[in-house]
Amino acid sequence: MRLKLVYAFIFLFFVVILSRVYYLSIKSNLYYEELAKQNSVKTYMIAPVRGMIYDTRGDLLAINELGFSISIKPYLHIRKKNRPILDDEIFSILQFFPDLNASEIKKTYQREDSYYNQDYIQVVDFISYDDMIKHYSNLNLRKNLKVEPQVKRKYPYNEVASHVIGYIGKANTQDISENPISKLTGHIGKSGIERYYNDVLQGEQGHREVRINALNKEIEELSFKSAYSNDLNLSIDIRLQQYLSEIFSDNAGVAIVVDVDDGSILAAGSFPEYNLNSFVEGISVAEWKELSNNPDHPFTNKMINGLYPPGSVVKMGVALSFLKSGLMGAASQITCEGFVELGGRNFRCWNRSGHGHMDLKHALQQSCDVYFYEGGLRVGIDRIAPVLSNLGFGSKTGVDLPSEFIGTVPSREWKMLRYKREWSAGETLNTSIGQGAFLVTPMQIARYTAQIATGKNVRLHFFKNNLDFNKSVEDDEIFNEFDKSFLPYIREGMYAVMNEPGGTAYRYFNNFPIQVAGKTGTAQVINFSQAEKKNIRESDLEYYSRSHTWITSYAPYKKPKYVVTVLLEHGGRSTTSAKVTADIYRKMMELGYIK
Template sequence: MKRPAKDTADSQRKITRRGLILGGAQAGFMTLLALRMRYMQVEQADQFRLLAEENRINIRLIPPARGRIFDRTGAIVAENAPSYRITMVREDAGDVEEVITRLSKLVELDPDLLKRARRELKELRGDTQVTVADRVSWDEISRVAVNAPALPGITPEVGLSRHYPGGGDYGHIVGYVGAVSDRDLENIDAPDALLLIPRFQIGKIGLEVKMEDTLRGTAGTKRVEVNAAGRVMRELDRKKGVAGQDIQITVDNELQAYVNDRLDGESAATVVIDCETGDLLACASSPNYDPNLFVRGISSADYKALLENKYRPLPNKAVQGVYPPGSTFKMVTALAALESGVAVPGDTVYCPGHLRVGGRRFHCWKRAGHGYVDLHRSLRESCDVYYYDMAQRAGIERISDMARRLGLGVVHDLPMTSVSQGLAPTNEWKLESKGSEWLRGDTVNVAIGQGYVLASPLQLAVMTARLATGKMIKPRLIKSINGVEEAIEPPEDLGLNENLLRLVRKAMYAVSNSNRGTAYRSRIVEDAFKMAGKTGTSQVRNITKAERARGVTRNRDLPWERRDHALYVNFAPFDKPKIAVCVVVEHGGGGSTAAAPIARDVTLQALYGGEPPLTAYPTADRARIKEQQERLRQIRPDRHKDKSDRA
């Protein structure tokens, strides 16, 4: 049956409409595809070109040179020494173990370092350079370079590593650097990308860590082209980083070296401070340690030796160690009483060898007593009873206020780790820390620098500089940064009665220069450099009533760790103070016999700017001093050369 023409026309119209719709859809799709292709090929061409180049171009960080550290005269204290090492990039190496096997045939690989490198190659990003061999020789570097085609991902490099030419002389001041640890990263918010480079060195203690941001610098970058095997073909370009800033410290290299040598064999600390600027001219803790041992990881044997040394070489005794200041505290007690008006300079106190307070006897070091003593004689001969009396008049609050005014019981702002606050105790402090009220006996103990009061050698040196000048001298370690001198603020006046200070200074002069003074044997006979000082001996054990009855055991008859600490503070020259010195000898016995001779020698060395003439010493001492000088010359002969030879 023939289909009607009308139906045929309708069918054709439907087919034509569907075709148009389908064709339009196809055309639209092709248009979109063309536009997308144009977008990707033209507008995103640079991005995709970069993605393609990343298959053969690596961008690597270039660690900056760490800022150097110099002494006040320009002598190098910390520098950067060239160090050859071999690094590996995991994603360029392919079969890491195969490459390591080949490398081990050319270079002797340290097992511990290799173990660490394997761990880092697994854990860190694939494009991170990991050190697989460190401190390699030039010959080893050459062998690796020659065999580079067979060592994909391996790069021989010349880096910089920290070196301390003075060895232990500056270990406690400057500290040392070491590889960045996980603990370091945890303590830093948003760590610099540099710190993620394996074994990148940062400051760990001392000035190195306190001035880390100044010394570190800013990383540079380099683009290198690598082939399909991961071998570096060429360096495309390099952007230099910014080296860390150089720092000049106030310490005098020769004086610091002398002090370290003079303290050799002792567990001791010495601080020398400039009375005008507050510059630390020397700051030594003995025994010291060589910071170079720590730079690339100290061995277990070396570290164990340091830990087991009973003289404790690791802590910085000069700023971290705190000790009962003993009789070096007596100037504080005297000024607290005199300034407050509860005593006058002419007051005398009778010393029968003890003072009874609250049913307890507090003894003077001189069992028979000193008789009637005033301020001058009490300091000159270090009578304890006079200060027991002055302390009860003044009270602990006035004594502690005076101590802080003179620099004790406060943290001095220095870029060194573990700077101690010490302790200038008060009634409130005892209530909070001990849960009990302050007693009269506590005040009597503090009067002579015993009991709860504690001070560091740094604080005692600051105290002495303030007594010598009447100024608020503040210790300073940084002299300049990148050649720009750090500003020195003129010290404020202490606000103490100058007449009282003169009386204290005169009494301190008698300590060293009167034949009845406790430090007379350690005096300076050169008129231009005569010093004023104060001895101190602080007990580290209780002396029982029975022991006093039969006679107190001499220090030399006690085990070392039970002997008294020996202290001495001084300033010189007396008429125009230039330096203040503090010496603490742990378990040294008496301040006059153990600490004062060291302080006298250090003072002369500082004032003369080198080895002093024998005529500066008392005649009876000259033969011994001559032998001592010859011994010190043998320890470090270069330091004792004539300055014209070194110029």
């Protein structure tokens, strides 16, 4: 019995040995064959050069400046005997570029140096072509250094159109996990067009596959695929864009100029602006604090992220709800005595003396609040809110900029959902004149004005050659024929605002070279936080408490072609919204947009 057990043990031992031999020689052959192939074939990924951005006339708005990067051979720190070589190489770099920081270069190298890294380690991201070319030969001859062509994003117009163009910045860990190409390029779009169209601008990576020997030397090239990227042509005209920056000067606010034929935006600015070039390689702490603490909020793209009460510029939309209800006509008269009494409270008109008898045209012309108070009570919020929503308030315009806000259209359902409270008649009065909880973005006001002017749906966009934006939207009209029958009455009132005595903008457009129709408005300032108050000098508190001023307009009156929407925060420091609007139209005539 014992002998049988010994034989059985010997048999099992040889079975195990033979199985292992079979696995190592046969089954794992493919694995080791693939492993050997990986050891002999190396793939280099080729980073694409970011596409450039042009304005509508072909002027460059974002370019790539040619320069060089410097990398150092690996294993010079982890192997103690090589550390003097590392110090020598760093010294050789500083010999030609003394402004570089030796300790930062060494830290960067140490962070990447390991036995698993066979690639040269980039220690200097960018040195301009002019600075490097004088020393290129000396550095390139050093066997432990590699000097390679590199590009750096540059914005020729600095701060002009900063909120439209946006900027690129260094890719962080999250960026790289979501966008592998950013690991190769080291950068990714952070805001504006640079971010919205990042996938288009960054393009596709290429690769180069080579065979190497045991000494890591290249023997032959097996395959090659070049990287590519795409340029963008925007609809903005940098000449008009620069003019917006000039006339806003020390004012804060927004200006948007739209071609209503296709929704292309000719110029758009959020002010104050900031220098885009400061963000490419990382902004200094001091500059960041200065911008962050600025009470005019230069970082906020107010075109799509600024939320403001629309004030009286929304009265065209409210008027449309009055007419659609059938409870009021264009000729319906309301007497303005300067206020409306409701629930023991007086809701006042801006003209405390009253406007007298008002019909729709003159209520728009003189921006009579009482007309809209009384009309709001007759028609009711349940008829007003749906019309305003249909005009695009409370939803994104779809303009090609990232992170657009939607704002708020107050309604019975909205209040119950948010506050669990019933609607009140006083809230209807506030909504009817664009105050209270009503919040819009300037981009929404620009689109809404274009729709009132043309009677068509208008899709706003900056990308000039994007077919998705330029295609017809006739199948997505916002006005039916019944709605369109009321638009002439509203346009007539907008014409009177600018061209007839008593109009709220008549002073600036009387005897103007072209006929402009529009609407002015005043929006109360939403209370700012205690943190913001700390950044405002006491002498400036009165200014920052002043109301914002709107004007939105279109021209020419009879054949609408362009919309100009202007918002001056706190009424402006050195000008008025109506004057800015008039100046913009004059500039457009000078540039040949309007004959």
